Amino acid sequence: MNFNITEEQLALIELAKSFAQKEIQPHIASWEETESFPRHVFNKTGELGFNGMLIPGDYGGSELGRLTTAMVLEELAICGMAISGYLAVHNMTANCVATYGSVELRRRFLPELATGEKLAAFALTEANAGSDAANLESSAEKKGNYYILNGNKIFITSGGEADVYLVMAKTDKSTGVKGISAFLVEEGAPGLEFGKKENKMGFNASPTREVVLSNCAVPASNLLGQEGDGFKYAMHALDGGRINTAITAVGLAQGALNEAAAYARQRVQFGRPIAAFQGIQFMLADMAMAVQQARLMVYYAAFLMDEGKSATTEAAMAKCAATDTSMKVTTDAVQIFGGYGYTRDYPVERLMREAKLGQIVEGTNQIQRLVVARDLLEKQP
Numbered sequence: 001m002n003f004n005i006t007e008e009q010l011a012l013i014e015l016a017k018s019f020a021q022k023e024i025q026p027h028i029a030s031w032e033e034t035e036s037f038p039r040h041v042f043n044k045t046g047e048l049g050f051n052g053m054l055i056p057g058d059y060g061g062s063e064l065g066r067l068t069t070a071m072v073l074e075e076l077a078i079c080g081m082a083i084s085g086y087l088a089v090h091n092m093t094a095n096c097v098a099t100y101g102s103v104e105l106r107r108r109f110l111p112e113l114a115t116g117e118k119l120a121a122f123a124l125t126e127a128n129a130g131s132d133a134a135n136l137e138s139s140a141e142k143k144g145n146y147y148i149l150n151g152n153k154i155f156i157t158s159g160g161e162a163d164v165y166l167v168m169a170k171t172d173k174s175t176g177v178k179g180i181s182a183f184l185v186e187e188g189a190p191g192l193e194f195g196k197k198e199n200k201m202g203f204n205a206s207p208t209r210e211v212v213l214s215n216c217a218v219p220a221s222n223l224l225g226q227e228g229d230g231f232k233y234a235m236h237a238l239d240g241g242r243i244n245t246a247i248t249a250v251g252l253a254q255g256a257l258n259e260a261a262a263y264a265r266q267r268v269q270f271g272r273p274i275a276a277f278q279g280i281q282f283m284l285a286d287m288a289m290a291v292q293q294a295r296l297m298v299y300y301a302a303f304l305m306d307e308g309k310s311a312t313t314e315a316a317m318a319k320c321a322a323t324d325t326s327m328k329v330t331t332d333a334v335q336i337f338g339g340y341g342y343t344r345d346y347p348v349e350r351l352m353r354e355a356k357l358g359q360i361v362e363g364t365n366q367i368q369r370l371v372v373a374r375d376l377l378e379k380q381p
């Protein structure tokens with residue numbers, strides 16, 4: 001693995017950083033407070049190439065690869081996850097279409113997913129299929145040139161706002177995981193409806209909503225890849241998705257560390273800035289080391305994927321470690337702010353609430369540990 005960051009990567013990091021400072025940071029608290037989804041920002045990230053980071057250039061994407069995508073997402077997440085959170089899911093879903101879709105599907109969907117005209121969402125989870133994703137009950141029955149989809153998907157990021165939903169449903173209920181197929185369901189499809197919008201602890205600028213499929217007719221050509229392979233596509237997509245979640249967590253943690261260090265330099269107690277006290281210095285040093293450890297784990301998993309190697313275990317490790325780190329670092333940042341940290345006058349409490357989601361989303365950290373343990377105990381000699 002090469003530790004030299006290229007000129008192109010440096011330029012993209014700078015671009016993402018200045019975009020976050022100008023277009024996200026000044027507004028993020030108010031978007032979160034008012035629970036408003038800033039769709040116009042998605043158009044702007046599209047102009048910068050951040051919506052098609054994992055889409056091939058032939059289809060209008062910027063084709064940055066996993067590692068560079070991670071570098072961009074980290075910068076977008078430093079002030080909070082309002083934008084990076086759903087952008088991570090959008091890029092994961094678009095990449096799944098690019099990887100497994102027919103040429104026709106790629107031509108139809110990828111260019112608009114890359115520009116910002118269309119926002120993508122990933123619909124796997126159901127009420128009885130969370131950690132046990134293979135237990136999903138949604139069905140897809142072929143009738144002529146259509147599949148008729150029925151079922152309820154919950155906790156869908158960008159639910160109600162997205163233009164395309166990648167929906168996993170059973171085409172064959174008798175064959176378990178091998179009966180699951182993946183479909184692209186477009187906004188406006190008859191029978192595509194939206195249920196409850198979740199009232200969440202954080203990440204409220206981005207809606208999380210139930211997606212209801214009531215005899216939803218989807219053209220047969222919207223089947224992704226082969227019938228029966230949908231679970232594998234979803235799991236492979238989540239390998240990459242977990243890298244995106246992990247780097248978003250690194251961004252939140254770095255943001256909280258920056259805030260805490262700045263505050264410690266200016267907050268005076270006992271006649272000195274609190275940064276002069278070793279107790280605070282050691283906390284900040286531990287936070288910085290933990291963030292760097294997490295970042296390097298994410299880079300390694302991303303590097304493996306860029307090399308075309310399997311990164312299931314490394315992505316699970318990175319996701320688990322980075323989101324646990326993010327929870328600890330953001331909590332310590334609140335601690336350094338003391339009473340002020342517990343108020344909404346400073347951003348650290350929001351970062352802490354957002355960090356919690358990382359430990360749950362895209363497979364709980366218990367599931368990540370299960371993936372790591374399986375590899376250790378069942379696969380390695």
Ligand code: COS
Nearest residue numbers: 124125130131132133134177232235236312361362363367
């Ligand atoms: N990439 C490609 N294929 C994969 C894969 C991966 N990362 N992980 C599993 N598969 C394949 C397996 O190879 C297997 O196919 P074969 O029988 O042909 O070998 C199939 O998928 C089933 O795998 P497995 O038996 O491991 O499935 P389990 O039901 O035991 O589930 C876990 C495995 C628990 C790891 C999976 O259900 C999971 O990740 N759960 C969390 C779900 C999640 O992340 N939800 C978040 C939704 S998006 S917010």
